[in-house]
Amino acid sequence: MDTRFSTAIHILIMIAGDPNPIASEKIAESVGTNASYIRKITSLLRKNGIIASHQGVEGFRLLVKPDELSLSRVYSALYNTDEVHLFDIHQNPSDKCIVGRHILPVLSDVFKEVERRAEDEMRETTLFDCMKKMRVLIDN
């Protein structure tokens, strides 16, 4: 399980919704993990200019407006790439067979197109969209 992405969105919704700085311990309690895991993620978000530390107190504030912060940018901050990986490709096809000789670029090309569609959606979805969805749930 790699929950960095879902955890980062959780953290960002908390930071966006609270005008006061929130300590990593409090975030960790809400996420259901430990504070050092939260710090690992906030450190990546900070390096990418998505959040900044508060002066003097522990906690963070958003540097990007929620409706301008795409999930694609969040993903990219965490994984150092905005290329989503969906499918593994077998790496030892035989050169002796015409299909084996040409399969790798075909698969890589086809899979890239699928992944690009996922990336498009992530680019079009913002933190604000997530907050709106949560608002609907809270209000109901």
Place this chain on the structure above:
Amino acid sequence: MDTRFSTAIHILIMIAGDPNPIASEKIAESVGTNASYIRKITSLLRKNGIIASHQGVEGFRLLVKPDELSLSRVYSALYNTDEVHLFDIHQNPSDKCIVGRHILPVLSDVFKEVERRAEDEMRETTLFDCMKKMRVLIDN
């Protein structure tokens, strides 16, 4: 590494391109794996009505035309679902925090939309598209 999907596409291109039945051993050699792994995958493709065994000789033939065989159907035959899984979600958010209490359906909803875009592309891409891409590579 889970290379079932890429291996299945490799197998289907071989079957589609050869009028003669091809034994699992020959396919395995081209893929760069063992025949029992190939049989595991062809068995799933067979159960789903994508390929059928040849009578009397070992080997398979396509039951679906390449331009009607979507990658989504192939995926679904292999994984028994056409829902692509992209991101894991942390499973123990705290009920005591308003964000923790509502985060799971928000994340699941947002991730579903991303995954749906990937699935759309897989539904629109056929085995024939893969074969065309390979043809271009072979001809160049």
